[in-house]
Amino acid sequence: MSRDGDRNGLEPTAECEAFRDRVREHIAAHRPDMPRLPGTRSPEAAQLPMYREWCASLFSAGLIGADWPERFGGTGAHDPLRDLVVDEELADAQVPRPIGAWNLVCGALFAYGTPEQQGHYLPRIRAFEDLWCQLFSEPDAGSDLASLRTSAVRDGDEWVVNGQKVWTTHAHIADLGFLLARTDPGVPKHQGVSAFVVDMRAPGITVRPLREMTGSSDFNEVFFDEVRLPAGSLIGEPGQGWAIARTALAHERSQSLREDSATNAVRRLVGLAATPAGDGTPLIQDDQVRRTLGRLYARSVAADLLGLEGVLKDAAGGTRAYDAPVVKVLFTETNLDIATYALELLGSRGVLVEEDPDAVDDGHWQKAFLFARGFTISAGSNEIMRNLIAERGLGLPK
Structure with a gap:
């Protein structure tokens, strides 16, 4: 696919060449004055405004998020070859990729979000006003995620959340979180899970960075102590969390930057x-x-x-x-x-x-x-x- 160096020996189509030129032109015109982030690295706090502006430009140019439904700003068409071209050019130019759980949560909101949730969160994702983290894994619920213990109990017009998450990438800089919590402990484990949007600055949330062997601290522990979420934070219906997570993960894996x-x-x-x-x-x-x-x-x-x-x-x-x-x-x-x-x-x-x-x-x-x-x-x-x-x-x- 790459013209430079004949990376894989395949001849690009004229359409791919034209799209690659467009990607390169956008990078040349908008590239931020910051390095490409290796692995799961988070931007430094001082770089966040520049980083948000750069990621928003990728959305507005249709280089990222083009597969979104038309009513939410996309074309409704998923083109994996174009995704690959974007991946290659961002890597070759050594410019950052959009990080965080935005590509996970948008899949959930497309399929299960209310009109109010879609109208509020999706435009903010495209403008990169909100940086998301994924609140799934727990100390005893990693590979067996359905065994999660973080609880959410309904109390009037609110949900009260208690528990702990771990290995939460970018939680220390995230604005919002995509949370899975147990809302019904009396049913089989896959059936009693629900999905929520969480304001990461809500009272009762403590984020504790984990220092890695790389010297960075981009993974975190997140503790919930009587955290109150508005009823409108629930995505879908109570007990639909497992199906929502599967839908979200399928969308993320099909679209993720490599x-x-x-x-x-x-x-x-x-x-x-x-x-x-x-x-x-x-x-x-x-x-x-x-x-x-x-x-x-x-x-x-x-x-x-x-x-x-x-x-x-x-x-x-x-x-x-x-x-x-x-x-x-x-x-x-x-x-x-x-x-x-x-x-x-x-x-x-x-x-x-x-x-x-x-x-x-x-x-x-x-x-x-x-x-x-x-x-x-x-x-x-x-x-x-x-x-x-x-x-x-x-x-x-x-």
Whole structure:
């Protein structure tokens, strides 16, 4: 799809080329003066106004959210190939992507929101006036989300929420949260869950950042202590939370912006190997180094082509339950091996982080390594993904 470097060997259509030019023109005209955020990193507080303006520009130009129903500002047409072009160009230009749970909650609001909720929240999402977080996971309800214990009890015209969420990305800067809470403990666990919109500044909410091995604190614990939500905060009907969450997640997974390509990462690795080492000789002149780079490049091309195949299947309506897990495992493990080999090439310099003036490439590879490990865990660990592949793809027993 990419014209530069023939990333995957496929010729782009004239329509894709014209759209890519349009994306590039928009980036050139509106790019913010801030770096692309790796992994799950949150913008710094001082950058938020610029970041909101940039994300809003992507919506207003129809580069993001074009698939929304026409009555909410979109075209009503989902074009995975255009999504891929946007992904590639944002990555190549090293500009930030819209983060947060906006793409999750809009799917819920399209299908289950009241006219009042749709009329209030959806325009604000497109203008990026509200940054959302996802309040799903709990200390004892991660993979088995239906076991969640956070409760919401009706009290007149309000719901009273008590409990705890964890691994909530961007909660420390979020304006609103998309909450799942148990409203009926007397029915089977999947049936007693409801969905709510939460003002993250409401009394009784405490957000506690979790410090990660990357040095950042973009995940958080969120505590609810007698938090009162207006009755209008409920999305859908009581007990519909599980169905709402499934609808929202399906929309998010079909539209989500993807990480940078594996071939981009390995090309940067080749550049590192081509840089003169301590004795002035580039490491890439070593036969073993070249062989390792070749193996990593072959894996990266395979990962990117498999991802493209998924996009094409999505466009044709032919995706299978195990397609995405296969891509996820191959990409994340290739990406981790690329970052690991970069630190091996750096030798003793591989321990220097970005704050050190002698760090190579501003400490890029150290950060890449730490985030690469996280990618193998987030969005469903690779162990869980292998189970899905084995059971749904290969028909193996549980």
